[in-house]
Amino acid sequence: MRIDLADRTVLVTGAASGIGLACVRAFLAEGARVGMVDRNALPDMAGDVLAVYADVTDEQSVADAIATVTRRFGRLDVVVGCAGISGPVGKPLAETSAAEVAAVLAVNVTGQILLVKHAQPWLAEDAAVVLLGSDSAFTAAPGMVPYCASKGAVVALTRALAVEMPGVRVNCVCPSVVDTPMARGDLGDVLDNPDFPVQAADDVARQVLFLASPAARPINGQAVLADFGMSARSAFPA
Numbered sequence: 001m002r003i004d005l006a007d008r009t010v011l012v013t014g015a016a017s018g019i020g021l022a023c024v025r026a027f028l029a030e031g032a033r034v035g036m037v038d039r040n041a042l043p044d045m046a047g048d049v050l051a052v053y054a055d056v057t058d059e060q061s062v063a064d065a066i067a068t069v070t071r072r073f074g075r076l077d078v079v080v081g082c083a084g085i086s087g088p089v090g091k092p093l094a095e096t097s098a099a100e101v102a103a104v105l106a107v108n109v110t111g112q113i114l115l116v117k118h119a120q121p122w123l124a125e126d127a128a129v130v131l132l133g134s135d136s137a138f139t140a141a142p143g144m145v146p147y148c149a150s151k152g153a154v155v156a157l158t159r160a161l162a163v164e165m166p167g168v169r170v171n172c173v174c175p176s177v178v179d180t181p182m183a184r185g186d187l188g189d190v191l192d193n194p195d196f197p198v199q200a201a202d203d204v205a206r207q208v209l210f211l212a213s214p215a216a217r218p219i220n221g222q223a224v225l226a227d228f229g230m231s232a233r234s235a236f237p238a
């Protein structure tokens with residue numbers, strides 16, 4: 001399948017680690033130009049790539065990062081919002097503070113909105129935005145109330161942004177567990193020999209590239225739930 005992303009200019013947040021870094025590698029491999037954005041140190045990469053510091057919860061920082069990337073490349077065709085935190089995973093709700101809830105929503109929800117707000121002036125008719133949601137928007141495990149709420153919001157804001165910006169496609173990917181530093185931090189050694197299906201960051205990057213590509217031209221405002229069918233089973237006893 002032709003993916004037609006060569007010479008496109010892509011901005012990826014959360015680019016220092018995990019899924020964001022896998023997306024950077026995948027877009028570069030397709031011949032795209034990539035602006036890597038993160039609040040942590042970014043690795044050196046070969047190719048037409050620019051590393052920019054930003055904290056996605058800080059509006060001026062987001063605006064400055066987009067200005068830096070567009071000054072270098074002159075355009076923006078694809079925006080990928082991977083920056084995210086899992087928050088107090090495993091903590092009972094009774095012990096979860098308002099500050100912890102606010103911190104998760106600031107990165108996972110406000111950060112995505114600020115990203116698209118400041119990218120919007122650069123996004124032309126055939127541009128694409130892909131945000132990182134999660135299967136936690138659709139199914140829940142105990143001890144993840146703030147994270148689940150934040151990812152439900154990503155699905156809703158994906159639809160809202162698609163309606164807000166005619167001509168720009170906005171979709172989100174919603175993977176189940178992906179073996180990244182975030183998941184390792186939450187699940188630890190369980191990921192060495194998991195008894196549940198696990199994706200690699202490169203798997204998710206391929207989903208992101210498809211949604212960003214002209215091959216996904218009719219797909220807009222959608223959440224692609226990639227959970228190995230875990231959420232598909234009904235309670236019907238057959």
Ligand SMILES: NC(=O)c1ccc[n+]([C@@H]2O[C@H](COP(=O)([O-])OP(=O)(O)OC[C@H]3O[C@@H](n4cnc5c(N)ncnc54)[C@H](O)[C@@H]3O)[C@@H](O)[C@H]2O)c1
Nearest residue numbers: 014016017018019039055056083084132134177178180182
């Ligand atoms: N790993 C999983 O199992 C999984 C599953 C579903 C969805 N996701 C989502 O995928 C996205 C990427 O997660 P990951 O697993 O690659 O995590 P990760 O921790 O490996 O990478 C996240 C990156 O986001 C950056 N970041 C965090 N807060 C930021 C901020 N305020 N400003 C700028 N950068 C910031 C971090 O520095 C880091 O480089 C997240 O939105 C996450 O919720 C992950």
